[in-house]
Amino acid sequence: MISVKELFRRSKEAELAQKNEMKSAEKKAAGKKEGREKRCSFLVEEVFESARIQGVMVIGNLHGRVREEDTMYLYQPGKPVKEVQVIGIELGPREVVETAKDCQVGLGLDIEDINEVSRFAVLSSVKPAEGEMAQRVIENPRMFGLMMEYSRLYQNADYMDELLYELCYAKFVIPLYMERPPVPQEDGTMAFGEETFVGFRSLKKPGDNSQAVFPVFTDEVATLGWKDAFKEGQPKRFATMQLPHLLVEVNRGHAGIVVNPFGPVPVYFPKELLAQVEQSKVFEERYVRPAEMNNPEDTSGNTAEE
Numbered sequence: 137m138i139s140v141k142e143l144f145r146r147s148k149e150a151e152l153a154q155k156n157e158m159k160s161a162e163k164k165a166a167g168k169k170e171g172r173e174k175r176c177s178f179l180v181e182e183v184f185e186s187a188r189i190q191g192v193m194v195i196g197n198l199h200g201r202v203r204e205e206d207t208m209y210l211y212q213p214g215k216p217v218k219e220v221q222v223i224g225i226e227l228g229p230r231e232v233v234e235t236a237k238d239c240q241v242g243l244g245l246d247i248e249d250i251n252e253v254s255r256f257a258v259l260s261s262v263k264p265a266e267g268e269m270a271q272r273v274i275e276n277p278r279m280f281g282l283m284m285e286y287s288r289l290y291q292n293a294d295y296m297d298e299l300l301y302e303l304c305y306a307k308f309v310i311p312l313y314m315e316r317p318p319v320p321q322e323d324g325t326m327a328f329g330e331e332t333f334v335g336f337r338s339l340k341k342p343g344d345n346s347q348a349v350f351p352v353f354t355d356e357v358a359t360l361g362w363k364d365a366f367k368e369g370q371p372k373r374f375a376t377m378q379l380p381h382l383l384v385e386v387n388r389g390h391a392g393i394v395v396n397p398f399g400p401v402p403v404y405f406p407k408e409l410l411a412q413v414e415q416s417k418v419f420e421e422r423y424v425r426p427a428e429m430n431n432p433e434d435t436s437g438n439t440a441e442e
Contacts, residue, residue: 176200177281178259189224189244192253199284201237209264211278212257213301217264221246256298274376276354279306283401304379304418308352311365312373313337339397347391354396361398380423386410
């Protein structure tokens with residue numbers, strides 16, 4: 137039989153391990169926040185061939201810093217991510233610079249064919265994750281890049297089509313909420329008690345406190361602005377969801393979803409708009425048809441006999 141003293145020692149060790157885990161997560165989050173500040177994102181609004189450079193020039197608003205010869209990644213719908221190099225930077229006609237930050241800018245890219253870059257493509261310093269990391273690291277560079285220009289372009293039909301397309305394909309991060317922290321076990325592990333509730337928190341709809349919205353995030357760094365997302369003493373845990381699962385949560389009493397509610401640019405998708413997206417061709421091709429292919433219906437009229 138294990139003594140009370142031994143149980144107390146194990147409980148303290150488990151508590152210390154949990155605190156160390158939380159400190160490690162906070163340090164990691166701080167590193168991610170610093171990394172976000174070093175990143176850049178750019179939504180392509182115009183594309184043309186430039187006589188000055190051996191490549192294509194794109195115009196748009198730069199968020200972050202970029203230098204000549206930097207490597208960036210071109211994100212476009214339905215195409216593999218393309219690695220490109222910045223071979224020129226212009227702040228205006230004949231105003232050539234070597235670096236730019238947080239401004240409207242023209243970027244020269246080492247791309248020969250102008251047709252390789254479409255309007256509303258996103259250039260990002262975020263390299264696409266590969267292999268196992270693609271399942272563990274959620275980033276959404278194109279969704280993030282599109283959202284950064286939402287306040288200017290939300291009335292543009294082509295822009296909204298691209299944003300809703302990306303909404304159908306994105307994976308989002310959602311903080312897991314625990315009403316009570318896990319309970320230390322005899323073997324040093326942690327377990328959920330009978331009264332422990334695990335779920336997701338809601339936010340009040342802006343301008344209407346009588347309604348709730350479901351908050352989601354493009355990446356873990358975007359959750360840092362939500363100061364009370366986790367209870368004190370609770371380990372930071374996240375779930376990932378795509379649109380079909382978000383629709384389930386919305387139908388449980390939410391007025392819609394809000395992406396990155398604490399910045400840098402929050403975007404609200406009301407329930408009525410999400411219902412239209414669910415009926416769209418993009419949603420059907422992304423979720424309905426693959427599900428039908430994996431679960432084909434038997435239309436022969438015959439039943440199998442054992």
